[in-house]
Amino acid sequence: MFPTQSLGYDRNITMFSPEGRLYQVEYATEAVRHGPLAVGVKATDGVIIAGEKRSPHALVDLDTLKKIVLIDDHIGTAIAGLHADARRLIDYARVRAQINRLSYDEPVSIQSLVVEICDIKQSYTQGAGARPFGVSLLLGGVDDFGPQLYTTDPSGSYWGWKAAAIGKDSDMVRDFFKEQYKPTIDLEGAVKLAVQGIIKAAGEKTAVDPAEKAKTVEIGRIDTTSKMFKILGQNEVEAILKTM
Template sequence: MAQAPEAAASAWPVSRDHASKRRNPSTWQYLLQLPRLVNLQRPPFHSINTQHLDFSVAIHPNHRPTCSCQDQNTASFPALCACAIPHLLTALSAQISQANLIPANHGLLTDRGINTFSPEGRLFQVEYSLEAIKLGSTAIGVATSEGVILGVEKRVTSTLLETSSVEKIVEIDRHIGCAMSGLQADARSMIEHARVECQNHHFNYNEALGVESTTQAICDLALRFGEGAEGEETIMSRPFGVALLIAGHDENGPQLFHAEPSGTFYRYDAKAIGSGSEGAQAELQNEYHKSLTIVDAETLVLKTLKQVMEEKLDSKNVQLASVTKEKGFRIYTDEEMAAVVERLPAN
């Protein structure tokens, strides 16, 4: 991004009200709310509520737009009359692109609008939610013919923190569990919704809800952000900032699904999410094969976590769970975790 000239601040002063609304201090010297460029005391602008004009324009001091009207305010911050607005808006795009003032990922209207596509056909807020997942702890799922293994990294940020209170793997139903990466508060809403769907299905049909149907219910919830459709309750004002690995066993056998904030889900044999997902996925790509047993999958999950974790792996900062036909979903005890960790190679 181009550096701002020294004169930018004095040439374009910002009122206290607008200064309090700035999102990024490093770029505010270029950003001005459009109503500040308009004489709001003149019709048709005198009735505008500037608090609801939630978009910005970027102007370089050397490309300051002018007005030919004789009643133009000549103060240090010029107030433009209505006739200058069309010229202002026409010139803005060219000025911004020529001056290279705004980076490609800056928060313009299509960037901040959760229900607005960019000219390139992208939903930036959904893409940003995927970036939030990359900041979360690493989670791995591996499906075998015997069942599915889930493993997560438990980040311990303080010696005073009770590690048992950090829940990264939770039960949805007796035959379904999930691991999460991202914002845990968002995950709670999605998991609670999935639990209700499973119980409603069992109550109405006296059968367990399938793994794929449960994943579909979660992804349907993920789409209910923003303004919402008519007659539909809006759950979130933004996309969920969490991804889930949903593991289960039903009449179709062991299954592992990856659910994204966009509402997209795919079935995987092995999948990693979170901050170490790139390196972990490469390791899974090399080590996974269809003939893995549950024991092999346990070792593979912990071995992969060990490679991508910043801390030394032990039985306290990782967690494992399994889903099998015989035992359903269960989280490993401390003794079981210690036994699996001891099986890992020394290096």
């Protein structure tokens, strides 16, 4: 049995423990750690986002599972954690991006959109009758400031990255990126590094056949020339995997 006081800190989203912890936020972060891996790599000429799709049941059609989604023409995001929570945030981000286009006739800056998403997330850590969002988003794109890569967490914090990982085995992949990432990396090298990170985390769970692996790996890319985010088709992913 837990002491009554501990249960109070445990259940109350607005109450700090004596150690300065918000347990409900930590539990939401744990939900992210159990989500399938997503990675991102910033290159000199663009950004790569990749993710692993994991089926909850053998009969689920993998084509219906979306790990990477488009927010605006120049921004894509990968999800780790509760997809239902992610939908709410992604819908909000899409609306804010379109409002910016209508108001200012220009695409929204990626950092300002990340801040708006995190403001929503943070507000759900302070009010009673709600819970934190159990999802992290990895956003990548190109704006007037060049290639951008950010992550958000359930607390409402965000960070800009050169190479990032969220979800299951993300600590291992970040260590791998720390060893392998070079500031001069281009898009071709970035996509290989991103896929290597996913394969390293999956280990023996990853199928040997590139055609089979392509069913469980999703890749999005954007370059500084077109500034258009594209989610690659399965055949394109398979072609990349054959080079690994």
